[in-house]
Amino acid sequence: MENPLNLLKLKEMIRNGVSCIPKDPNCNEAIIVIGDTGVGKSTIMAFLSGAEMTVRYDGLKPVLDCPHHQIKIGHEKYS
Numbered sequence: 001m002e003n004p005l006n007l008l009k010l011k012e013m014i015r016n017g018v019s020c021i022p023k024d025p026n027c028n029e030a031i032i033v034i035g036d037t038g039v040g041k042s043t044i045m046a047f048l049s050g051a052e053m054t055v056r057y058d059g060l061k062p063v064l065d066c067p068h069h070q071i072k073i074g075h076e077k078y079s
Contacts, residue, residue, distance in 0.1 A: 040064075 014032060021030050033041045043064055047053055051066035 035041050046066040053066050055062050056065055
């Protein structure tokens, strides 16, 4: 059985994440992208920022990548 979603913990994690966002006097909004590891959070952010996307193959599985962009695509425990 899957663990139920702990909304209080999620709210605390979002609050902590928002507090880590650098403050910009010209903008007071942020977008939080939430999802499991490997679902494409970093990839969609790279795409939206204009990165050139390429398809590489891991065996028969196609993988979307952006090798020449400064956003590192999810190769950490948490991304």
